[in-house]
Every structure is written in C-alpha cells, then in structure tokens.
Amino acid sequence: MQVFHIRYRNSQGALMRILNAASRRGLDIPSVHAEAAGEDHAVTLQLEVSQKQIGQLCREWYGIVDVIDVRSTATLHSQADRESWGPHPPVSANASEPSARAALA
Numbered sequence: 001m002q003v004f005h006i007r008y009r010n011s012q013g014a015l016m017r018i019l020n021a022a023s024r025r026g027l028d029i030p031s032v033h034a035e036a037a038g039e040d041h042a043v044t045l046q047l048e049v050s051q052k053q054i055g056q057l058c059r060e061w062y063g064i065v066d067v068i069d070v071r072s073t074a075t076l077h078s079q080a081d082r083e084s085w086g087p088h089p090p091v092s093a094n095a096s097e098p099s100a101r102a103a104l105a
Contacts, residue, residue, distance in 0.1 A: 001075040002049050006061055007068040010041040014066040021060045022047055040068060046075065 008014050015034060022029055022045065031046035049057065054072060061070045 002047055002054060003073050003075055004045045004047065004057070004061075005042065005069075005071045005073075006045070007037060007040050007042050007070075008064070009066040009068065010036075011066050014064065015041075015043060017064050018043060018061060018067065019045075021057055021064075025053065025056075027053070 006018055008018065019029070019032070027047050027049060029045060029047060032043065034041065034043040036042075047057075058070050058072070061067050
C-alpha cells in the first residue's frame with residue numbers, strides 16, 4: 001500500500017484530474033482526504049500500486065499544471081490491521097509517579 005501526498009492550486013477541475021490519473025489505471029482508491037493547506041490545497045490518496053505505477057503516477061501528476069508537489073510513502077500496516085488496534089490509552093501527564101510508570105510498563 002502506498003500513500004501519496006499531493007499539493008495543488010485549487011483551480012477548476014484540478015482535483016478531478018489528480019483522481020482521474022488513478023482511476024484511468026483501474027486502481028482502487030480506498031482512502032482520499034482533501035483539505036485546504038494554506039493558500040494551496042492538499043490531497044492524500046492511499047493506493048495499492050507497483051513500483052512502475054508509482055513512477056507513472058508521479059510523472060502524470062507533475063504534468064498537471066496546478067500540481068505543486070507530489071510525495072509518496074509506503075504504509076506499514078493494512079487498513080484491517082489499523083481497525084483492529086482500537087483507540088490508544090492516554091499517556092499520563094506525570095510519568096514520574098510509580099503508578100504511572102507501572103501502567104506504562
């Protein structure tokens with residue numbers, strides 16, 4: 001699983017051109033998150049792709065006039081693994097107390 005972080009100018013159709021690059025290849029897009037990022041906008045896509053497809057997608061995205069930056073990272077765990085983790089307990093503000101250290105051990 002690969003996560004792509006793309007910054008772009010929010011002009012008409014920019015986000016659709018970004019998403020179409022993946023959909024034209026028949027790739028499933030299990031996760032999409034778009035938001036304003038300062039003066040620009042950012043979209044995060046999670047895709048199951050090969051190394052060759054990573055290069056193709058990045059070249060195509062950089063070819064879009066409104067795209068400013070493209071970065072990708074590999075995910076360490078699948079979506080099913082993350083769902084089974086559940087919420088994390090809060091860390092004690094005062095970890096110097098013996099009971100807090102014992103709880104964290």
